[in-house]
Amino acid sequence: MQAIRNIAIIAHVDHGKTTLVDKIIHASKLFRDNQEFGDLILDNNDLERERGITIVSKNVSVRYKDVKINIIDTPGHSDFGGEVERVLKMADGVCLLVDAFEGAMPQTRFVLGKALSLGLKPIVIVNKVDKENCRPDEVHEQVFDLMFNLGATEDQLDFPTVYGSSKQGWMGPDWKTPTDNITYLLDTIVEHIPAAPQREGLPQMQITSLDYSAFVGRIAIGRVHRGILNEGANMALVKSDGSVKKVKIKELQTFEGLGKLKVAEVQCGDICAVTGLEEFEIGDTLTDADTPEALDRISVDEPTMNMLFTINNSPFFGREGKFVTSRHLRDRLYKEIEKNLALRVEATDSEDRFLVFGRGILHLSVLIETMRREGYELQVGQPQVLYKEDENGHKLEPVETLVVDVPEETAGKVIELATQRKGELLIMEPKGDLQHLEFEIPSRGLIGLRSNVLTSTFGEAVMSHRFKEYQPYKGPIPERINGSLISMTSGSATAYSIDKLQDRGSFFVEPGDEIYTGQVIGEHNRQNDIVVNVQTAKQLTNMRASGSDNNVKIAPKISFSLEESMEYIQKDEYLEVTPKAMRIRKIFLDENERKRNQSKFAMA
Numbered sequence: 001m002q003a004i005r006n007i008a009i010i011a012h013v014d015h016g017k018t019t020l021v022d023k024i025i026h027a028s029k030l031f032r033d034n035q036e037f038g039d040l041i042l043d044n045n046d047l048e049r050e051r052g053i054t055i056v057s058k059n060v061s062v063r064y065k066d067v068k069i070n071i072i073d074t075p076g077h078s079d080f081g082g083e084v085e086r087v088l089k090m091a092d093g094v095c096l097l098v099d100a101f102e103g104a105m106p107q108t109r110f111v112l113g114k115a116l117s118l119g120l121k122p123i124v125i126v127n128k129v130d131k132e133n134c135r136p137d138e139v140h141e142q143v144f145d146l147m148f149n150l151g152a153t154e155d156q157l158d159f160p161t162v163y164g165s166s167k168q169g170w171m172g173p174d175w176k177t178p179t180d181n182i183t184y185l186l187d188t189i190v191e192h193i194p195a196a197p198q199r200e201g202l203p204q205m206q207i208t209s210l211d212y213s214a215f216v217g218r219i220a221i222g223r224v225h226r227g228i229l230n231e232g233a234n235m236a237l238v239k240s241d242g243s244v245k246k247v248k249i250k251e252l253q254t255f256e257g258l259g260k261l262k263v264a265e266v267q268c269g270d271i272c273a274v275t276g277l278e279e280f281e282i283g284d285t286l287t288d289a290d291t292p293e294a295l296d297r298i299s300v301d302e303p304t305m306n307m308l309f310t311i312n313n314s315p316f317f318g319r320e321g322k323f324v325t326s327r328h329l330r331d332r333l334y335k336e337i338e339k340n341l342a343l344r345v346e347a348t349d350s351e352d353r354f355l356v357f358g359r360g361i362l363h364l365s366v367l368i369e370t371m372r373r374e375g376y377e378l379q380v381g382q383p384q385v386l387y388k389e390d391e392n393g394h395k396l397e398p399v400e401t402l403v404v405d406v407p408e409e410t411a412g413k414v415i416e417l418a419t420q421r422k423g424e425l426l427i428m429e430p431k432g433d434l435q436h437l438e439f440e441i442p443s444r445g446l447i448g449l450r451s452n453v454l455t456s457t458f459g460e461a462v463m464s465h466r467f468k469e470y471q472p473y474k475g476p477i478p479e480r481i482n483g484s485l486i487s488m489t490s491g492s493a494t495a496y497s498i499d500k501l502q503d504r505g506s507f508f509v510e511p512g513d514e515i516y517t518g519q520v521i522g523e524h525n526r527q528n529d530i531v532v533n534v535q536t537a538k539q540l541t542n543m544r545a546s547g548s549d550n551n552v553k554i555a556p557k558i559s560f561s562l563e564e565s566m567e568y569i570q571k572d573e574y575l576e577v578t579p580k581a582m583r584i585r586k587i588f589l590d591e592n593e594r595k596r597n598q599s600k601f602a603m604a
Contacts, residue, residue: 004070004195005196006093006193006196006223006271007070007072007092007093007123007189008088008090008093009073009074009097010095010096011108012102012105020095020097024186059209061256064189068270069186070090070255070270072087074111084111086208086298087208087209088120089206090271092195093189093194095122095185096108097125098125098126099127100175101128103143104142105403109150109466110466113150121193121194122147122159123162123188125185126140126161128166129165129175140161147159160188160192162188164179164182169181170182197268198267198268198269199225200227202226202293203228203288204224204225204293204295205224205225205229205272205285206283206284207284208283208298209222209282213275217275218278220273220274222272223269224267224268224269225295226268228265228268229249229266229274229286230264231249231263231265233249234246235248236286236287236289236292237286238293239284245279247278247286249274249277250275252265252272254272281338282341303359304385304443305358305359305364305386306356306384306386307356307381307383309329310354310379310381311352311379312324315589316514317377318377320578320580320581323377326351329378344358361563361567368380369562378577379574379575379576379577379585380566381574383447383567385443385444396472398442398467398469399441399442399443399469399474401439401440402418402423402439402463402465403436403437403438403439403463404439404453404462406437406453406457406461406462408434410457410460411437413453413456413457414453414456414461415437417453417456418441418445418449421441421445421446421449421477421478422445425438443467447567448568450463451564479570483524484524484570484573484584484586485529486519486531486532487515487516487517487520487533488532489535490535491515492513493511493512493513493534495552496536498510505522505524507554507557508557508560509522510556511554518590518591519585519586520583520585531591572598573586
C-alpha cells in the first residue's frame with residue numbers, strides 16, 4: 001500500500017498555476033540534470049502556449065517523502081468551467097492560488113465555490129509576493145472572507161496559508177523571509193490534505209476524462225473510488241441511461257511523473273488510465289460485472305450562449321481547407337462533445353446547420369480555432385445568449401459579474417461603456433494605482449465589450465467575468481451602430497478604388513486581396529449598409545496630366561482576431577473561417593435577395 005494525495009490546483013487566469021506545477025516537477029527531480037525542458041511544461045498544445053492560458057485539465061504525479069502526489073492542473077477561465085467541474089471529483093483537496101496584488105478574482109470565486117461544495121480541503125497559496133505594491137496580508141483576509149461567504153465549513157476555514165513566488169521557485173510560511181525552494185509547500189500538502197481513503201469492496205471507478213491514442217483508441221481516465229482494479233478483469237460499464245454494458249480491461253496505467261506507467265493493478269484512491277473500453281462517456285461508472293453499482297453522475301453548469309455552425313458555401317468554398325462537407329462538420333462536433341462536457345450540439349431542420357451551445361465567446365472560439373487548424377472550413381453566425389422563462393412566463397436572461405481593473409484616468413470611459421449595455425456598477429475602489437470596478441451586466445452586454453474597453457483605455461484595462469444567475473430581461477441593448485461596406489463584384493481589390501472610397505469608412509481588406517460579391521469588406525461611417533466596387537482599376541491613357549498622378553495613400557486595413565470577428569458580426573452576417581483566412585460576409589450574397597429578407601432579420 002502506498003500513501004496517495006490527490007490535489008487540484010485552482011486559480012484565476014494568469015495567477016501562476018502552470019508555473020507552480022513546473023516548479024513542483026523540477027523539485028521532485030523528474031528530469032535528468034542534462035535534460036532540456038521549457039517553461040509551462042503542461043501547457044502542451046499550441047493554442048495554450050499562444051494564449052498563455054490553460055484550456056484542458058491535465059494530470060501529473062510526483063513522489064515526495066514516500067508519498068505519491070497526483071496533481072491536476074485546471075483552467076482558470078470560467079468559460080472552461082466544465083473542465084474544472086469534472087476533474088474536481090478526482091481530488092481530495094485543492095491548492096487555491098491567488099495573486100498577492102490582485103487578490104481573489106471572479107473566476108477564483110467560481111472554482112472555489114465548486115471545490116468547497118464537494119467538501120474538499122483547501123490550502124491557500126499567496127503567489128507573486130515579489131511583485132511591487134503587493135499586499136499578501138490583505139489578500140489572506142480577503143480569501144478568508146470569500147470562503148466564509150461561500151459557506152465553507154469550520155474545517156475548511158481553518159486552512160493553512162503558504163506564501164511565495166512560483167517564478168522565483170520558493171515557498172514558505174512568511175512572505176517577508178524568502179526560502180530557497182518549494183519543499184515547504186510539499187510538506188504542507190502531505191500534512192494537511194487528507195490521504196486518499198482506502199474503501200474496500202467491489203471495484204468502482206468514475207470516468208472523468210478521456211485521452212486518445214492512435215494505437216489503442218480511446219482511453220478512460222478516472223480515480224478508483226472503491227476496491228482494486230485488475231488488468232484483464234471482466235467489468236461492467238453503467239451508462240447515463242442506466243443500461244449496463246459488459247467490458248474487459250485490457251491494460252491499466254497510473255500517472256508517473258509526466259508520463260504513464262503500465263501496472264497490473266490499481267489501488268483505491270489512485271488516478272489511472274484504462275484501455276480496452278468501448279463506447280464510454282465521461283460520467284460513466286466502471287464497476288463489478290456481477291453486481292454493478294453506479295456512482296452519481298458529474299453535474300455541469302448549463303451553457304449560456306449558442307452559435308450556428310454551418311458548412312462553408314461561399315464562392316471560395318474548398319480552396320483552403322481539407323474538411324468541407326456537412327458530414328465532416330457533424331462528425332467533428334459530436335466528437336468534441338465526448339470530452340467537452342460543457343458543450344452541447346443540436347441538429348437543426350437543415351442537414352448542414354448545427355446549433356452549438358457553450359459557456360461563452362472564449363469557449364466557442366477555442367473550438368473554432370482548433371477546427372480551423374485541423375483543416376476544417378466552416379461558417380458561424382452571431383453568438384446568441386440563451387433565455388429562460390420563470391413560472392409566471394416572464395423572460396429571464398443570464399447575468400454575469402464583470403470585474404475591470406483600469407487606470408484612474410480612463411475609469412469613467414469603462415463605466416460609460418458598461419452602463420450603456422445595461423451594466424450596473426456595484427463596487428468602485430482604488431487598488432494600488434488602479435481603479436477596481438465591479439459590475440452586474442447581462443451576458444448580451446459582454447458581446448463586443450472587450451474590444452471597445454481596450455480601445456478606450458489604450459489597452460490597459462484588465463477584464464474578467466463570471467456567470468452569476470438568470471435575472472429578469474433588462475431590455476434592448478444598443479448593438480453595432482455603423483453599417484457595412486459590401487463588395488459589389490468578385491475579383492482583386494485595387495489601391496485606386498480603395499483610395500477613392502476611404503471617405504466612406506474603414507476597410508478590412510487591402511489592395512491585391514481576393515474578394516467576392518456579398519463579402520463585408522469594411523465598416524461604413526454611417527448606419528446603413530452600402531454596396532461598393534473596389535475592383536476598378538485606373539483608366540490608363542497616353543496623356544500626362546500634371547498633379548493627378550500623386551501616389552495613393554491608403555490607411556492600413558483593420559485586422560480582427562477570431563473573438564473580435566465573432567463579436568463584430570450582425571444577425572444578417574456570417575463569419576467564414578478557413579485554415580488560411582477569416583472573412584465576414586452577408587448571409588445572402590445577392591443584393592436583391594438581401595432586400596427581400598431584410599424584414600426577417602429585423603424581427604429577429
